[in-house]
Amino acid sequence: MSHPSEALLLAFADDELDAERRREVDAHVQVCGLCRHALRDLEQAMSGLTVELALLDTAEPAGWQSLIIPRKARPGRSASVEELPAADVVPRGRASRTSATAHAGRPPRTFVPLRWAAVLLVVVGGGAAAMAVPRWRDAATHLVAPKATVPAARAVATTPVADVAMSSAAVSILPSGGEATVALTSTAGGGDGRVLVEVSDRSDVQVTVTTATSERMTPRFTSADGRLGVQLAGHGSLVRVALPATLRLARITHDGATIVTISGDAINPTAARTSGVILAGMGQPQAKERR
Amino acid sequence: MDDPRSWETIYAEHRVELLRYVHRLTRDVHLAEDVVQDAFLRLWRETRTVENPRSWLYRVCTNMVRDHARRTATRERHTPVADDAVSPSPEEDVERAESVRLVRLALERILPRDREALLLRESGFRYAEIADVIDVRCEIVPTLIARALKRFHKAYLQETTDVAP
Numbered sequence: 001m002s003h004p005s006e007a008l009l010l011a012f013a014d015d016e017l018d019a020e021r022r023r024e025v026d027a028h029v030q031v032c033g034l035c036r037h038a039l040r041d042l043e044q045a046m047s048g049l050t051v052e053l054a055l056l057d058t059a060e061p062a063g064w065q066s067l068i069i070p071r072k073a074r075p076g077r078s079a080s081v082e083e084l085p086a087a088d089v090v091p092r093g094r095a096s097r098t099s100a101t102a103h104a105g106r107p108p109r110t111f112v113p114l115r116w117a118a119v120l121l122v123v124v125g126g127g128a129a130a131m132a133v134p135r136w137r138d139a140a141t142h143l144v145a146p147k148a149t150v151p152a153a154r155a156v157a158t159t160p161v162a163d164v165a166m167s168s169a170a171v172s173i174l175p176s177g178g179e180a181t182v183a184l185t186s187t188a189g190g191g192d193g194r195v196l197v198e199v200s201d202r203s204d205v206q207v208t209v210t211t212a213t214s215e216r217m218t219p220r221f222t223s224a225d226g227r228l229g230v231q232l233a234g235h236g237s238l239v240r241v242a243l244p245a246t247l248r249l250a251r252i253t254h255d256g257a258t259i260v261t262i263s264g265d266a267i268n269p270t271a272a273r274t275s276g277v278i279l280a281g282m283g284q285p286q287a288k289e290r291r
Numbered sequence: 292m293d294d295p296r297s298w299e300t301i302y303a304e305h306r307v308e309l310l311r312y313v314h315r316l317t318r319d320v321h322l323a324e325d326v327v328q329d330a331f332l333r334l335w336r337e338t339r340t341v342e343n344p345r346s347w348l349y350r351v352c353t354n355m356v357r358d359h360a361r362r363t364a365t366r367e368r369h370t371p372v373a374d375d376a377v378s379p380s381p382e383e384d385v386e387r388a389e390s391v392r393l394v395r396l397a398l399e400r401i402l403p404r405d406r407e408a409l410l411l412r413e414s415g416f417r418y419a420e421i422a423d424v425i426d427v428r429c430e431i432v433p434t435l436i437a438r439a440l441k442r443f444h445k446a447y448l449q450e451t452t453d454v455a456p
Contacts, residue, residue, distance in 0.1 A: 006441075007433035016418050016433065045440050052394045052447065053413055056315050251299070261298075 001028050009039050013046070195230045196253045301344045302331055308414060309352055315410050316356050318395050326355045349414070350424045353407055360403065393450045400446035405439035412436055 001024050004012070011017050012025040029036050220231040252260045306327060313323040330351040334344060341347045398406060404425060411421045422429040 005434075006437040010437045010440075011418070011433040014412070014418070014433070042437075042440075045444055049409070049440060049443065050413060052390075052397075053315060053410075055391050055394050056318075057311060 001025075003032065003035055004028060006038065006042065009035065009042055010046075013039060013043050194254070197228045198251045198253075298335060301334070301348075305345055305348055306331070309348055312349065312410055312414055313352050313356060315398070316353075316406065317359070318398075322356075322359065326352050326359070329355060343420075346416075346420050346424055349411065349416070350426075353424055357403070393447060396450050397443050397447035401439045401442045405435045405442070408432055408435040409439035409443070 004025050008017075008025060009029075012022060012029075015022075017025065029039055222229040222231070250261070309327045309330065310323050313326045314320060317323060317326075330348050333351055334341060334348060401409065404427070407425045408421050408427075411424055416424065418432040419429050421427075421432050427435070
């Protein structure tokens with residue numbers, strides 16, 4: 001054969017040729033010093049390029065690599081779960097509100113602009129929605145001041161809890177205010193349950209639970225790397241999850257079933273119906289408008 | 292999306308490499324963040340029809356970078372783009388920062404489509420996949436890469452010579 005082109009030599013070096021073509025080029029290179037030299041130069045150039053391009057990677061933000069969620073890499077991390085104390089419990093006889101905040105996940109990313117903040121409202125358990133109305137209103141009325149565990153700019157909770165929970169069961173995205181609110185209505189048949197919040201970035205994630213007051217119904221919080229769990233007792237609890245604006249990926253599950261996932265600017269309610277939670281009015285996930 | 296966990300796996304496996312690819316194409320950290328995030332958002336909505344998410348994501352990112360380049364072409368003709376992320380304050384970083392700058396300048400001398408092919412090969416794609424991502428015939432992919440490689444090293448050598456004392 002005649003001298004192969006540079007492109008053909010490259011394809012040969014990249015093992016992209018079919019068997020017959022490869023044999024031809026190989027045979028030629030064996031006997032042609034010029035092409036053998038060209039092939040060696042090409043391979044060295046490609047190796048050099050890899051090194052030179054790697055230089056660019058040294059200019060990457062340090063957080064990029066650590067943003068990977070090592071879910072599969074750490075299957076046994078549940079063993080390191082630690083129990084958190086309920087942070088503030090209102091005296092018996094009133095609606096109680098307990099909360100916990102946990103660092104979850106990876107180092108902070110300082111270069112990401114504040115894009116949105118989300119407040120998710122998850123009403124778990126309880127009887128029919130109509131019966132739950134007074135309870136929610138009562139609970140909202142008696143809410144104590146939230147703990148200042150999350151910077152105000154990140155945990156946006158400007159809408160009254162009871163109003164949001166009762167006004168609509170649909171997903172509403174409020175891009176103008178930089179907030180996103182998801183309200184989930186309860187269904188009959190719920191009982192004890194576990195709500196789990198998993199996040200990708202190291203952030204303060206605040207989970208607040210409002211229940212009718214009784215010792216028996218005091219929720220328990222657990223925290224592990226990237227996770228914050230709430231073990232609910234009884235029914236009729238309102239679980240509020242405040243997520244920081246910089247969060248890139250999150251999932252909220254109830255008794256193992258995913259009910260909401262979050263990615264970047266999008267909040268995606270999942271269609272799955274669980275034993276104690278139903279998400280109504282679901283549609284396509286809605287991306288938030290950039291600010 | 293039916294299976295959020297699988298989406299998360301895709302996200303975890305490909306996010307950083309996509310960021311790196313777009314960053315190499317654009318030398319803009321923030322643009323890379325935005326492009327990759329948008330690509331994942333699109334995947335989120337379209338995953339049921341996506342057979343090869345990795346190629347799909349690369350294609351979406353490539354197209355978004357092209358769109359962005361078209362939109363900003365006029366402005367950039369008059370406004371030099373500042374290098375991002377390189378702040379060689381420690382003395383030992385000066386040399387590395389200069390090398391990064393030279394690599395970037397050399398990459399800019401490559402035609403956009405050739406540069407995409409070159410960087411996709413560096414990302415481990417086979418020629419057929421590269422052809423699919425940048426929408427060219429598979430037969431011309433090695434030609435694009437070989438041409439890109441030649442231009443890159445010529446430009447890199449030239450830049451290195453220009454800055455040599």
